[in-house]
Amino acid sequence: MTTTTRDLILRKASRLFAERGYAGVSIRDVAAAAEVSPALVMKHVGSKAALFDAAATFEPLPPLGPVPDDELGAFLVGDLVDRIRAGGSVPLLRGAVLVLPAPEPDQVRERFHTVYADPLVERLGGGEQARARADAALSALLGLAVGARILGLCGPGLVERDDLVRVYGAAVQGLIAP
Known part of the structure; x- marks a missing residue:
């Protein structure tokens, strides 16, 4: 192309x-x-x-369809950690960083919700409870992204990937589980 x-x-x-x-x-x-x-x-x-x-476009979350419900937290954390450690783009972080300086922040927030929150809400069954759980999980993932990418926390040599995915994945799973 x-x-x-x-x-x-x-x-x-x-x-x-x-x-x-x-x-x-x-x-x-x-x-x-x-x-x-x-x-x-x-x-x-x-x-x-x-x-x-x-x-200001956002790359969507990885496809969630084939991931079992009880592994969703670890999957999301693993994808995020792998992207950060590979030095690649971190879509969630990019979305958050672009909101503040945007000429129309509400438009960027809406796009963020459409690309990240809405698919997770749908995966969690829809409705207000699913929205609250998705928002909490995305907030936790953003915290990990900021800590790891911007502040250099949880990096290679500091925390093993599988340990981070196990511990943080369990925390995210606790936020999204009904």
């Missing part, structure tokens, strides 16, 4: 917004990162707010 100029611009903008926040990024910054003119960035996206909106 070929990368279009728009895809390149959005990818560079996404990285810059995640690193610097909305206020810390200009159209010129994105143009320089993508090695295109600011006019071309504007042609493809229209405005800085539109650029942020298009670039």
